[in-house]
Amino acid sequence: MTFSLFVEQVFNGLQLGMLLFLVAVGVTLVFGVMNLVNLSQGALVMMGGFLLATATKATSSYWLGLPLGIAALIVIAMLIELLVLRRLYARPHIDQVLATFGLMLMFNEGAVMIWGRDPVFMAIPAALEGSVTLLPGVAYPIYRLAVTIFAGALGVALHFLISRTRLGMLIRAGADKREMIQLLGVDIAFLYLMVFCLGGVLGGVAGMLLGPISAVTTGMGDPILILALVCVVIGGLGSVGGAFVAAMLVGMCDTFGRVLLPQALGAGTGQAIANMIVYLVMAAILIWRPAGLASR
Amino acid sequence: MNPMFRNTILVALAAIFAAAPWALDEFSLNLVTRMLIFGIAAMGVDLLVGFAGLVPLGHAAFLGLGAYAAGILTDMGLESAFVVWPLAIMVGALGAAIIGGLSLRSSGLYFIMITLAFAQMIYYVFQSLRAYGGDDGFALTRNTFAGLIDPYDSRAFYFLTLAITLVIFLLLLRVVASPFGVALRAARDNEARLAAVGLPAFGYRLVAFILSGALCAFAGVLLANLTGYITPGYGSWPQSGELLMMVLLGTAGTIWGGLLGAAIFVALSEVLSEVSDHWMFYLGLLIVLRVLLAGGETTKLLKRLDPRRRADG
Amino acid sequence: MVEAALAARSLSKRFGSLLVTDDVSIELRAGEALGLIGPNGAGKSTLIAQLAGRLPPDSGQVLLEGRDVSALPAHARARAGLVQSFQVPSLFSSFSTLANVAIAAQAAHRHSYSFLRRADRAREYVEPARALIEEVGLSHCADRNVGALSHGERRYVELAVALAARPKALLLDEPLAGLSRAESERMIAFIGKLKKRYAILLVEHDMEAVFSLADSLCVLVQGRIIARGAPAALRADPAVIEAYLGDDASSGGAHA
Numbered sequence: 025m026t027f028s029l030f031v032e033q034v035f036n037g038l039q040l041g042m043l044l045f046l047v048a049v050g051v052t053l054v055f056g057v058m059n060l061v062n063l064s065q066g067a068l069v070m071m072g073g074f075l076l077a078t079a080t081k082a083t084s085s086y087w088l089g090l091p092l093g094i095a096a097l098i099v100i101a102m103l104i105e106l107l108v109l110r111r112l113y114a115r116p117h118i119d120q121v122l123a124t125f126g127l128m129l130m131f132n133e134g135a136v137m138i139w140g141r142d143p144v145f146m147a148i149p150a151a152l153e154g155s156v157t158l159l160p161g162v163a164y165p166i167y168r169l170a171v172t173i174f175a176g177a178l179g180v181a182l183h184f185l186i187s188r189t190r191l192g193m194l195i196r197a198g199a200d201k202r203e204m205i206q207l208l209g210v211d212i213a214f215l216y217l218m219v220f221c222l223g224g225v226l227g228g229v230a231g232m233l234l235g236p237i238s239a240v241t242t243g244m245g246d247p248i249l250i251l252a253l254v255c256v257v258i259g260g261l262g263s264v265g266g267a268f269v270a271a272m273l274v275g276m277c278d279t280f281g282r283v284l285l286p287q288a289l290g291a292g293t294g295q296a297i298a299n300m301i302v303y304l305v306m307a308a309i310l311i312w313r314p315a316g317l318a319s320r
Numbered sequence: 321m322n323p324m325f326r327n328t329i330l331v332a333l334a335a336i337f338a339a340a341p342w343a344l345d346e347f348s349l350n351l352v353t354r355m356l357i358f359g360i361a362a363m364g365v366d367l368l369v370g371f372a373g374l375v376p377l378g379h380a381a382f383l384g385l386g387a388y389a390a391g392i393l394t395d396m397g398l399e400s401a402f403v404v405w406p407l408a409i410m411v412g413a414l415g416a417a418i419i420g421g422l423s424l425r426s427s428g429l430y431f432i433m434i435t436l437a438f439a440q441m442i443y444y445v446f447q448s449l450r451a452y453g454g455d456d457g458f459a460l461t462r463n464t465f466a467g468l469i470d471p472y473d474s475r476a477f478y479f480l481t482l483a484i485t486l487v488i489f490l491l492l493l494r495v496v497a498s499p500f501g502v503a504l505r506a507a508r509d510n511e512a513r514l515a516a517v518g519l520p521a522f523g524y525r526l527v528a529f530i531l532s533g534a535l536c537a538f539a540g541v542l543l544a545n546l547t548g549y550i551t552p553g554y555g556s557w558p559q560s561g562e563l564l565m566m567v568l569l570g571t572a573g574t575i576w577g578g579l580l581g582a583a584i585f586v587a588l589s590e591v592l593s594e595v596s597d598h599w600m601f602y603l604g605l606l607i608v609l610r611v612l613l614a615g616g617e618t619t620k621l622l623k624r625l626d627p628r629r630r631a632d633g
Numbered sequence: 634m635v636e637a638a639l640a641a642r643s644l645s646k647r648f649g650s651l652l653v654t655d656d657v658s659i660e661l662r663a664g665e666a667l668g669l670i671g672p673n674g675a676g677k678s679t680l681i682a683q684l685a686g687r688l689p690p691d692s693g694q695v696l697l698e699g700r701d702v703s704a705l706p707a708h709a710r711a712r713a714g715l716v717q718s719f720q721v722p723s724l725f726s727s728f729s730t731l732a733n734v735a736i737a738a739q740a741a742h743r744h745s746y747s748f749l750r751r752a753d754r755a756r757e758y759v760e761p762a763r764a765l766i767e768e769v770g771l772s773h774c775a776d777r778n779v780g781a782l783s784h785g786e787r788r789y790v791e792l793a794v795a796l797a798a799r800p801k802a803l804l805l806d807e808p809l810a811g812l813s814r815a816e817s818e819r820m821i822a823f824i825g826k827l828k829k830r831y832a833i834l835l836v837e838h839d840m841e842a843v844f845s846l847a848d849s850l851c852v853l854v855q856g857r858i859i860a861r862g863a864p865a866a867l868r869a870d871p872a873v874i875e876a877y878l879g880d881d882a883s884s885g886g887a888h889a
Binding site: 055059061063108111112115117118119121122123125126127128129130131132133134136137246250253254256257261292295296299300303304306307310311314315316 | 369375377422425426428429430432433434436437438440441444445447448449450557558561564565567568572598599600601603604605606607608611612
Binding site for chain 2: 685687706707708709711712716717719723724725726727728732735736737739740741744745746747748749750751752753755758794795797798
């Protein structure tokens with residue numbers, strides 16, 4: 025592997041890791057605060073992609089489409105919480121799994137009904153076209169770099185939100201002390217709505233960022249959801265920091281596995297193991313720490 | 321249920337199932353066979369959901385393991401079902417032993433996600449088997465029965481599946497009422513107390529996991545033989561979700577619930593896909609509504625409070 | 634010297650900076666009841682958890698009939714004969730009374746990897762369970778779901794479950810908690826009968842009960858045993874009165 029390829033792959037790994045983090049953080053927050061497993065997060069990733077594509081087309085501007093798309097995402101996330109999830113918090117896990125699985129089917133097929141089965145391609149916004157030279161001889165697409173930086177910025181903002189604000193304080197307390205929040209006189213229903221919208225929008229934004237990189241298709245969120253669930257499991261359920269570390273680990277393992285393993289082991293075997301590498305890493309970590317990295 | 325009433329129902333059911341091959345065309349008969357096959361898998365999943373209180377979201381992996389093992393062994397020149405099927409079921413059981421051993425160190429939501437992730441890993445293994453069609457899968461020559469049964473005769477295959485289903489059903493009824501089954505349910509109710517009287521939950525759960533994995537593998541073997549085709553889709557995670565739905569559509573915690581739920585699910589998918597191209601949407605909607613309206617908790621609560629329904633069938 | 638049925642040697646346990654068990658050593662012999670008293674928060678339940686193996690001590694040993702069981706997990710200790718009953722009845726909620734006791738009797742056998750016989754027709758589980766249920770006076774609700782029992786009845790089931798596990802040493806964590814006066818008296822008489830069969834560690838708030846049942850007493854305050862001896866002697870000990878009895882008397886909880 026040449027040095028320039030190595031640098032490029034590090035950036036690709038970072039990018040995948042950041043996007044996974046955005047999706048995983050939604051799952052882990054919803055689990056930590058509401059004790060709910062949400063399989064519909066993948067649907068929100070997909071909806072993010074479709075909504076941005078549609079809004080961009082309608083307004084003929086990516087930069088107008090973006091806020092419109094996010095606004096639509098918020099509405100959808102609120103509807104999901106108010107109509108379905110709200111009734112599931114006290115339910116057994118199997119009910120949560122099935123209802124959110126049902127939601128996922130509805131969204132995936134609903135997207136087919138609205139946008140059809142063909143992938144929708146999105147152009148990279150003009151301002152972000154082209155490449156930059158990271159190091160002499162290493163060119164990297166500006167859009168991909170911008171995605172990583174933007175996702176990273178969101179991550180930092182989230183960190184401050186959780187560590188410095190009242191909402192963040194409630195989120196942190198929520199994972200440990202449900203009763204305490206109620207004693208503080210906080211409207212739990214509203215807090216839950218906020219947390220779900222926050223997590224859902226972050227997942228949707230990940231889908232928006234992905235749109236111009238891979239095409240927008242129905243079911244595009246499903247494989248991302250599963251990788252995000254792996255991050256949540258590795259990181260430790262409910263832990264945002266753990267999810268971040270795990271997402272980076274998964275992003276890097278997946279990216280480098282796909283480049284290095286076919287070279288090392290031949291196309292067939294290498295490809296096969298590259299597909300599984302993330303799960304092998306997960307199994308190894310779980311043998312070492314059954315409750316994830318964040319557990320003591 | 322009063323025994324008179326129960327016996328009447330049983331006789332009626334037996335008559336219906338016995339008459340089915342003559343009353344139905346081949347397509348419908350295969351549909352009923354499919355119901356039975358998924359019934360076997362759903363009974364296996366229900367052993368975990370209803371009796372061990374564990375929710376696995378990766379049992380399609382064992383369906384796939386059974387199907388692939390059967391397909392590959394057959395491809396290697398072994399034809400007889402008497403050889404291939406037990407081996408394929410053992411492959412499923414072995415996979416379940418490994419995955420169960422790792423997943424059962426956790427519980428609750430963690431268990432759900434870990435089983436999903438492991439199943440996904442197996443799914444990618446199927447996908448990467450280039451020699452067996454990769455993503456597209458491969459055709460299976462049906463296994464033979466030493467001349468006793470014609471594997472291409474739909475009626476014969478139906479009766480074979482019916483007999484297998486019945487035997488498994490009866491065996492499972494015994495198993496959940498056995499000391500093992502009681503320990504499993506006790507671990508579901510109160511793991512700490514079970515340990516405090518001297519029984520560790522882990523081993524019982526692991527055995528249940530292996531049993532349910534083996535049952536799903538058996539279903540995979542049968543399904544591969546029924547359709548004559550094997551794809552990675554057998555082990556996909558939507559398939560795992562569907563297995564859970566079958567358990568929910570029946571009554572979790574009763575063995576017959578698995579059979580009933582599988583029958584409802586297969587019928588429902590069939591009807592919906594006749595009506596609309598977008599049947600997955602309506603299926604999703606039905607599941608959401610079923611969960612929200614039926615209130616799983618109420619059913620469970622009723623069952624807990626009514627000692628007569630605490631029973632084992 | 635007769636070997637102690639159950640002994641703890643220098644158990645210590647820290648939660649952060651709080652020393653909840655401070656160098657505690659106890660010993661009880663078969664046929665003897667040791668009362669463990671102390672104010673709320675003294676560390677009685679934490680001590681029981683360490684003896685039963687639900688909580689690992691930071692240091693110290695637990696010996697059952699002279700054998701070091703410190704390294705064994707809870708289920709292995711239970712199987713070796715160190716069984717506890719819980720302060721809040723901890724039952725198998727979907728089971729009948731009989732099934733609750735029978736599963737403990739089943740656990741007392743080597744294992745439960747038996748798949749094809751019916752557990753509810755296994756005489757070696759069901760008969761001892763029925764006998765115990767009769768002994769605690771609950772035969773009339775043997776087939777009722779435990780969720781449908783009164784608190785007092787559940788207390789007796791709780792005890793029967795522990796007994797069905799065939800203990801050598803029995804750890805009773807506040808067996809009288811929440812019982813009415815009449816129920817308490819019956820329970821005290823019942824535990825009095827049990828004394829002959831097992832070595833009993835009795836944690837209890839009801840002073841009258843402890844003084845009448847225990848052969849000797851330990852007073853636990855802030856994780857330390859501050860006094861031990863015969864009940865009559867301790868009743869007069871000024872340190873005990875100040876640390877415990879006084880405290881409890883002022884809150885109106887003690888009958889002593």
